[in-house]
Amino acid sequence: MQAWQVHELGEPSEVMRQTEVATPTPGDGQVLLKVRAANINFPDVLMVRGHYQVRPPLPFTPGVEICGETEDGRRVIANPALPYGGFAEYALADAAALLPAPDSLDDAEAAALHIGYQTGWFGLHRRARLEAGETLLVHAAAGGVGTAAVQLGKAAGATVIGVVGGAEKAVVAREAGCDVVVDRTREDVVAAVKEATGGRGADVIYDPVGGDAYTQSTKVVAFEGRIVVVGFASGTIPSPGLNHALVKNYTILGLHWGLYNTKNPKLVLHCHEQLTELAARGAVRPLVSERVPLGEAAAAVQRVADGVTTGRVTVLPSLDNGAAV
Template sequence: MKAWQVLAHGEPEKALSLSEIPAPEPGPGQLLVRVRAVALNFPDVMLCRGEYQIRPELPFTPGVELCGEVTAVGDGVDQARVGTRVIGNPALPAGALAEYALMNAAEAFGAPDSLDDAQAAAFHIAYQTAWFALHRRAGLKPGETVLVHAAAGGVGSAAVQVAKAAGATVIGVVGGAQKAQAARELGADLVVDRTAEDFIGVVKQATGGRGVDVVFDPVGGAAYAGSTKCIAFEGRIVVVGFAGGTIPAPPLNHALVKNYSILGLHWGLYKVRDPASVAAAHEELVRLADQGVIKPLISDRIGLDGVVEALTTLGAGGTTGRVAVLLP
């Protein structure tokens, strides 16, 4: 089968090679899936660089999110799953950027019928992250105001939709006019282009000086620092990631004086510590998708040969929404 392989750590254009390798075989509790679509994620770039929390032995196939069709199952897995369309995270090192991939059966979920392959591939990580950040960690209530950083990005675009579905008012922060338009189309009530205006002042003006109840921050750095200046009394800042490249070192006396909470989210831990909650979130998200309330923003659909260029653009923060790799 064809597969992208990381032969040596580095930027995608140096690390990746399109190779012909044997198809993997499912072990106990696993599924072999024919990959139909892959949603590219920032962790794919980090895997190439060797900077992700998981470091598979070289060589390996990256790609952490897919939609595929089950073609075979390992011991202990119901044969009825063969032929079904599933989404989720592949079992590295047999990642998604290949014609076939392995998945742990317990972590493979039914693909929503309302979404095509590209949309379904992008439905798992970002929407689960947004759901757990806003509902499980922040306890979002209808009528509250949510500030979403990188609101036109992969996980930020999901957070905008999940927050709107919960009855919140959403202020989205983006970088550039094109991304601002995308955030508006996603449903953000107010969009701030950080390249043209200061989001702190806009937020304070829009909330009458009160600030926002919840901050969804996958960026870190200046985004986090600015959020602490426009968070409301008893507000919650959910730290999701550091795509901006700078990990904040917050002065905790500020959180004490202003009476706000700083919450971390490592969604992957729920798969280990509370898998039932992941399955329950999936059911609720599918319900919202089938109602047409949420739908992944797919900005580009590319073939397997376009992966290196797309990951390079993604790593530089140049993508809007999600880039999906479609396989025949």
């Protein structure tokens, strides 16, 4: 089968190599899945660079989120069992963790209704306890993680403010459902958010960026507000001033979604059921901005690494064979 492999760590466009490899053999409790769609996530970038908390042995195939097909023809969502990731024609996954792909979504959309949306659901509902009528601020609101949080916030009845970097991304954020969009390249984020909220600030802030975005969050968080720390796409991990949290009376919440798979997997299934219902009634729909063939996976991963994409970029092995999407 064809697969992308990483034999040394570095930038995706430099170290990912497409090659012919043997189809992997499932181990105990695993299943072989034909990859129908594999979404590119920022953890894929970090893993290829060697900066992620999970470090699979070299060589490995990246791709942590797929829609796949079982040998008996079921369409499922899975997190592949590394080192046999999703940027390949076949991947391995734990049988017990498979989730049914929603009928209301195509393969690329179904694959995207997993890590980003599960992270958003746990962050907004399980951790921050977002309520209808509150104001939600989403950093990087045009990205895959950001658009998921925007849609989930709107579905929960919140007013959503999205922060983006550029005019094109502002359009995407508005289409995703943002009530207010702040272009950080042209506006003062703190001033704009305060103006939009009448000086009160945001009740919940969803931050997958870190760095300057986190600093801005501390300046616009409302009384008894909650800042949900999701990741550090900026590359800078902030050092929170706990005295500031005390004085302003806000909460800093960490979210590592992957822990729920081992600590409380029933909640992951419950979340998937909630997301499937939201997708069925059209309240959420993953934004897939690009669909690329397997042969273009490395270049696509690099674009995600460079921060120039919006929504989700999805690798479709079927495109290499001329099959219809």
